[in-house]
Amino acid sequence: MSTHVAEEKQDPRADEPLVEVRDLVKHFHAAGGIFTRRKRGVVRAVDGVSFDVLRGETLGIVGETGCGKSTTARLIMRLLDASGGEVRFDGQDLLGLSGARLKAARCDLQMIFQDPYSSLNPRKTVGAIVAEPFAIHDLHRDRAERRSAVCELLDTVGLSPEHYNRYPHEFSGGQRQRIGVARALALKPKLLIADEPVSALDVSIQAQVLNLLSELQDRFGLTIVLISHDLSVVRHMCDRVAVMRLGKIVELAPNDALYSSPEHPYTRELLAAVPGARS
Amino acid sequence: MTGYIVRRILWGVVLLVLVSALTFVLFRILPTAEPARLRAGRGASPATIAALRRDLGLNKPLVVQLWLYMKNLFLHFELGYSYHSNASVRSLIFERLPATVSLTLGAAVVWLAVGLPVGIVSALRRRSRLDRASMGVALVLVSAPEYWLGLIVLYLFAADIGQVKVFPGSGSYAGLTSDPWKWLTSLLLPWLVLAASFAAVYARLMRSSLIETMGEDYIRTARAKGLTERRVVMRHGVRAAINPIMTIFALDVGTLLGGAILVETVFDIPGIGRLSYDAITHADFPIIQGTVLLVALFIVVANILVDIAYAYVDPRVRYS
Amino acid sequence: MTEASLNEPLLRVEDLRVEFPTEDGVVHAVDGISYDVRAASTLGIVGESGSGKTVAALTAMGLTRRAGARISGRILFEGRDLLALSEEEMRRLRGNEIAMIFQDPLSSLHPLYTVGAQIVEAIRAHRDVSKAQCRARAIELLELVGMREPDRRVDEYPHELSGGMRQRAMIAMALANEPRLLIADEPTTALDVTVQAQVLALLERLRRELSMAIVIVTHDLGVVADIAADVAVMYAGRIVESGPAARLLSAPEHPYTWGLLRSIPTLTGPRARRLEPIPGSPPSLIERPSGCHFHPRCPYAQPDHARIDPRLEPVPGEPDHRVACLLEPPLRHDLWAQLRAGGTAAQALSATTAGVPEAPA
Numbered sequence: 001m002s003t004h005v006a007e008e009k010q011d012p013r014a015d016e017p018l019v020e021v022r023d024l025v026k027h028f029h030a031a032g033g034i035f036t037r038r039k040r041g042v043v044r045a046v047d048g049v050s051f052d053v054l055r056g057e058t059l060g061i062v063g064e065t066g067c068g069k070s071t072t073a074r075l076i077m078r079l080l081d082a083s084g085g086e087v088r089f090d091g092q093d094l095l096g097l098s099g100a101r102l103k104a105a106r107c108d109l110q111m112i113f114q115d116p117y118s119s120l121n122p123r124k125t126v127g128a129i130v131a132e133p134f135a136i137h138d139l140h141r142d143r144a145e146r147r148s149a150v151c152e153l154l155d156t157v158g159l160s161p162e163h164y165n166r167y168p169h170e171f172s173g174g175q176r177q178r179i180g181v182a183r184a185l186a187l188k189p190k191l192l193i194a195d196e197p198v199s200a201l202d203v204s205i206q207a208q209v210l211n212l213l214s215e216l217q218d219r220f221g222l223t224i225v226l227i228s229h230d231l232s233v234v235r236h237m238c239d240r241v242a243v244m245r246l247g248k249i250v251e252l253a254p255n256d257a258l259y260s261s262p263e264h265p266y267t268r269e270l271l272a273a274v275p276g277a278r279s
Numbered sequence: 280m281t282g283y284i285v286r287r288i289l290w291g292v293v294l295l296v297l298v299s300a301l302t303f304v305l306f307r308i309l310p311t312a313e314p315a316r317l318r319a320g321r322g323a324s325p326a327t328i329a330a331l332r333r334d335l336g337l338n339k340p341l342v343v344q345l346w347l348y349m350k351n352l353f354l355h356f357e358l359g360y361s362y363h364s365n366a367s368v369r370s371l372i373f374e375r376l377p378a379t380v381s382l383t384l385g386a387a388v389v390w391l392a393v394g395l396p397v398g399i400v401s402a403l404r405r406r407s408r409l410d411r412a413s414m415g416v417a418l419v420l421v422s423a424p425e426y427w428l429g430l431i432v433l434y435l436f437a438a439d440i441g442q443v444k445v446f447p448g449s450g451s452y453a454g455l456t457s458d459p460w461k462w463l464t465s466l467l468l469p470w471l472v473l474a475a476s477f478a479a480v481y482a483r484l485m486r487s488s489l490i491e492t493m494g495e496d497y498i499r500t501a502r503a504k505g506l507t508e509r510r511v512v513m514r515h516g517v518r519a520a521i522n523p524i525m526t527i528f529a530l531d532v533g534t535l536l537g538g539a540i541l542v543e544t545v546f547d548i549p550g551i552g553r554l555s556y557d558a559i560t561h562a563d564f565p566i567i568q569g570t571v572l573l574v575a576l577f578i579v580v581a582n583i584l585v586d587i588a589y590a591y592v593d594p595r596v597r598y599s
Numbered sequence: 600m601t602e603a604s605l606n607e608p609l610l611r612v613e614d615l616r617v618e619f620p621t622e623d624g625v626v627h628a629v630d631g632i633s634y635d636v637r638a639a640s641t642l643g644i645v646g647e648s649g650s651g652k653t654v655a656a657l658t659a660m661g662l663t664r665r666a667g668a669r670i671s672g673r674i675l676f677e678g679r680d681l682l683a684l685s686e687e688e689m690r691r692l693r694g695n696e697i698a699m700i701f702q703d704p705l706s707s708l709h710p711l712y713t714v715g716a717q718i719v720e721a722i723r724a725h726r727d728v729s730k731a732q733c734r735a736r737a738i739e740l741l742e743l744v745g746m747r748e749p750d751r752r753v754d755e756y757p758h759e760l761s762g763g764m765r766q767r768a769m770i771a772m773a774l775a776n777e778p779r780l781l782i783a784d785e786p787t788t789a790l791d792v793t794v795q796a797q798v799l800a801l802l803e804r805l806r807r808e809l810s811m812a813i814v815i816v817t818h819d820l821g822v823v824a825d826i827a828a829d830v831a832v833m834y835a836g837r838i839v840e841s842g843p844a845a846r847l848l849s850a851p852e853h854p855y856t857w858g859l860l861r862s863i864p865t866l867t868g869p870r871a872r873r874l875e876p877i878p879g880s881p882p883s884l885i886e887r888p889s890g891c892h893f894h895p896r897c898p899y900a901q902p903d904h905a906r907i908d909p910r911l912e913p914v915p916g917e918p919d920h921r922v923a924c925l926l927e928p929p930l931r932h933d934l935w936a937q938l939r940a941g942g943t944a945a946q947a948l949s950a951t952t953a954g955v956p957e958a959p960a
Binding site for chain 3: 172207229232233275
């Protein structure tokens with residue numbers, strides 16, 4: 001089921017994947033020894049993961065705790081350094097970038113996080129939080145211009161301009177998540193990675209935030225990678241789904257195929273375990 | 280676990296070596312003291328001084344002196360000789376140690392016995408009058424300088440100069456083995472004075488630690504199990520709250536064993552603190568050096584013991 | 600015909616109200632709820648944050664007394680009013696005849712004592728048994744809850760166990776004195792989905808084997824669908840709907856329940872392009888909306904819903920299924936039919952009121 005893109009891109013790379021991940025590996029070392037930090041054991045958090053993210057699609061990555069889905073996201077975002085493998089973003093090698101070129105590339109990749117209570121700096125106003133990307137990348141230098149850009153973003157996510165001067169603690173979880181989304185959209189990214197965006201929210205608010213993401217995807221032609229442990233949420237939102245376990249992808253299939261006829265036994269186990277699945 | 284202990288001990292030894300070396304270098308660099316001149320006494324001729332310098336090995340390069348010093352220190356526990364007091368530093372220290380140990384341990388007992396229960400009760404009865412009063416008193420005691428408190432206490436209660444002649448005055452210390460009663464009575468006031476500010480600190484610490492612990496989920500579970508409130512507070516709350524206090528306790532005792540200078544001076548107790556104080560006023564460097572090393576030793580040992588004890592007491596620490 | 604009339608319910612809550620005075624005002628956590636729990640059956644209490652479900656559960660255990668709560672109403676356990684008991688009498692019930700397990704087993708178990716020691720403590724709090732016997736019983740309990748190698752696990756610390764094993768240990772501890780009622784506060788929320796399934800299956804098995812009643816407090820309708828026989832839906836401190844789970848979930852009567860069911864993505868059923876969220880957010884418990892607490896967010900609310908307090912009353916033809924809603928039953932019926940057919944709330948509303956005369960002012 002393809003999603004809608006706001007306008008047809010004249011980009012010659014339009015039918016190439018936006019993100020190509022090949023054999024991505026991340027090992028964490030457990031330290032040991034008396035004096036030296038000799039490598040004792042290795043935790044293979046991400047153990048050879050390969051997938052594409054197509055332009056305009058929503059790709060879901062599901063799995064249980066410790067499967068490596070969040071680590072994979074952080075590797076793509078260059079929040080962690082990979083131990084091996086390759087990631088190409090928009091045709092360009094992403095893992096080899098550094099310095100100014102990495103900073104420029106970061107404009108295109110943005111992330112929203114799980115915990116709305118700890119992902120916003122409590123000492124900054126909402127306006128400052130959403131404007132921070134502008135400050136970092138030196139955009140909208142004029143104060144009035146910056147303020148109006150921020151208000152526009154707030155409006156896009158369903159908040160109002162009067163929220164500009166308030167602090168995060170004055171907002172509910174769902175609203176804080178919206179602030180996080182506004183911040184992520186500030187640089188007009190091509191890719192948005194959402195790491196468990198609704199897990200910490202109340203059930204009736206989850207739907208609001210999920211709808212917001214769908215709406216924004218349609219409006220801005222975003223490509224979204226949605227990471228979640230909640231199979232129902234992923235089913236609702238995603239075009240294709242990757243199932244991860246112990247650092248590897250065990251199945252990657254289009255939405256309908258995965259949910260109606262899962263192939264891998266682990267996928268079947270996950271689907272059968274969802275409460276209410278049998279009722 | 281054994282690896283953990285061994286690691287801690289080895290690092291402790293390394294630290295002591297570094298401290299000793301650093302102390303040595305510092306004392307050689309200090310501009311005032313020229314050991315040979317000091318020892319030669321007044322009016323000595325340059326030839327005598329030169330001869331003494333040769334004897335004391337002060338001609339040799341600094342590195343060689345350092346090496347000799349360290350060798351003597353670690354292999355023979357040779358801490359030097361004080362010409363001023365005409366005794367080896369080591370013997371002086373051993374002579375003075377019992378008084379400091381008595382003072383420190385006694386005070387420690389007092390401050391734990393007073394501070395911890397006050398802290399516990401304050402935590403359980405937050406914002407009550409008892410809580411506010413005890414925290415207020417604690418604030419006063421923490422702020423009061425020890426020597427001032429010591430003098431006030433002597434002025435009020437000392438047998439010789441006090442208003443209410445209850446306790447022996449300053450200078451009346453006697454060793455435990457020679458006169459036990461005198462030992463006890465002469466230490467009562469110093470214990471109280473030394474323990475005062477520590478008790479206050481520990482009461483506050485215990486209070487905040489326990490308040491935090493009592494808000495944890497496992498306290499709710501303990502109550503849900505139907506345990507008596509007393510058990511919930513002591514076995515679940517205090518048991519968890521006391522860990523950070525233990526660390527601080529070991530460090531405090533370690534530092535005090537190096538000599539509570541102010542209290543020992545006010546009450547004229549012949550301990551390490553007094554020894555350091557006298558040495559400083561007479562610029563007796565070997566002793567100063569020796570006491571500095573002693574304090575370093577106590578603190579390092581205290582740290583190691585705390586690290587090891589913590590691993591026993593908190594199972595989560597063992598695997599890091 | 601209700602089964603409740605044949606045997607008295609194990610637990611009967613009557614008009615429970617719990618308020619907490621705070622600096623910002625009085626928090627009305629529980630606002631007059633009544634429900635029954637039958638022996639050896641499972642009741643699911645569903646609600647979001649701020650619904651009062653957890654406070655209600657804690658109050659049944661007497662754990663809200665020390666927080667300075669003002670409590671009124673009755674909680675009858677086997678005929679005795681728990682709210683009238685002294686603290687000491689209540690303590691003897693806790694962990695004994697009524698037990699509770701909590702959401703996060705890592706923070707709910709004491710980090711400095713072994714799992715075995717904590718279970719032994721639970722036993723010795725109420726019985727005079729030797730430590731050796733207690734330890735044997737602890738191993739037995741760990742085996743009962745499906746832990747492998749229970750004789751090893753009994754000497755391990757909570758942080759050494761996985762999330763699922765910790766929750767099993769907590770359940771074992773709660774079962775130590777063979778309670779007749781187990782209250783489980785979000786027992787699976789912090790667990791992985793496969794472990795959740797195991798823990799729920801475990802609870803169901805224990806309920807049957809030990810003839811124990813379970814009250815499970817959760818925000819997850821799927822959990823309730825899986826193991827609850829009866830459900831009570833709570834919103835802003837009140838029960839808005841209650842009844843047999845199967846019936847309530849297939850033919851819900853309250854607009855909040857409709858909203859919940861329609862805003863949750865499912866694994867089966869059609870993939871809607873957009874979920875239909877309930878507009879707005881749950882109200883503050885200090886300043887609640889007047890009248891029906893749900894009316895500001897209810898798409899079908901009428902003006903007088905802000906004035907009248909709805910009461911929990913049986914749905915016509917279903918005496919066990921109760922709902923607290925001011926809408927007329929036939930209207931509700933039509934609305935639900937519209938929603939089921941795929942209409943949005945707005946569509947359902949216009950379709951049903953189109954032919955209905957104005958309600959008298």
